[in-house]
Amino acid sequence: MGDYAQPVADALLISGWIRRPDGVELFWERYGSGSAPALFLHGGPGSGLSSHYRSYFDPNLHTVVAFDQRGCGRSVPSVVDDLQSLVQNTTQRLIEDIEALREDAGIGRWLVVGLSWGATLGLAYAQAHPDRVSGLVLGAVTTTSRDEVQSLTQDLRHVFPEQWGRLAAVAHPVPGERLVEALYRGIISPDHAERQGVATAWGEWEETHPSLDANFVPSPRWQDPRRSLEMATLVLHYWSHHAFLGEAGIMNQTSRLAGIPGTMVHGRLDISSTMSVPSDLSQSWPDSTLIEIDGEGHFGEQIFRTVKDAVRQMSERP
Secondary structure (H helix, E strand, O other), X not given: OOOOOEEOOOOOEEEEEEEOOOOOEEEEEEEOOOXXXXXXXXXXXXXXXXXXXXXXXXXXXXXXXXEOOOOOOOOEOOOOOOHHHHHHOOXXXXXXXXXXXXXXXXXXXXXXXXXXXXXXXXXXXXXXXXXXEEEXXXXXXXXXOHHHHHHHXXXXXXXXXXXXXXXXXXXXXXXXXXXXXXXXXXXXXXXXXXXXXXXXXXXXXXXXXXXXXXXXXXXXXXXXXXXXHHHHHHHHHHHHOHHHOOOOHHHHHHHHHOOOOEEEEEEOOOXXXXXXXXXXXXXXXXXXXXXXXXXXXOXXXXXXXXXHHHHHHHHOOO
């Protein structure tokens, strides 16, 4: 699979890069040897892959394709090194990347598993190619709508006024400019120090809004200057453009999900993406089931176990 397939130490895992027509090289992994094909989509945007994704799957049941999305992780170029590559970094390009990976792997239809931003991307992919999706399992559900971005970057100032004030002070919005737009302007500045300052402030905000969950554990990625700059750039790129899905976004095309079974798992304490997001989606997607997890926020042990169980159940459907 791909242009540079390489075996690794684990016999159940191979990895490599696939070159896209625009010169981007995507790092991919294929895990497992089972008969149930699956795609895993990481969050962020820009979080990149970690080995933890494999724990959602049974390697004897599944063959899983996962990849570092454009601009992050081991895919090249990184947005840290090449800001111009953002022009080619859109949801539509990511969907094309997914199709290239599917075709290269020789898979007809697969189960799509996405977490957080990966849920948005999974939904957008399913809407674009419903005939390629056997089912969807989504955790910490987002659709990256304008309202969601507004809630997370603006409205949460009512909950965390001091921390939001520090974020706004770094952004320097001009009159009539939304905070997310001001932050994006700073993160793509030619001044590296300004970019890093925005990334640091954004990392603090990312570690603030999930903190009401008693199970929240800060992520070390925000302590790494390069990783924080990479992820903050991609988050603000996609959020300032509402995931390149238009004003209505995912909710405008839910009819295209008809006939695709789905399970959504969401924490009731999640204020990063409130319960209204999967609730509204479930009402317009009759083939879906929404599982609410009391006592957890954006992620947690029960969410993990429930997503893992849903992946197995969906894969064992006749």
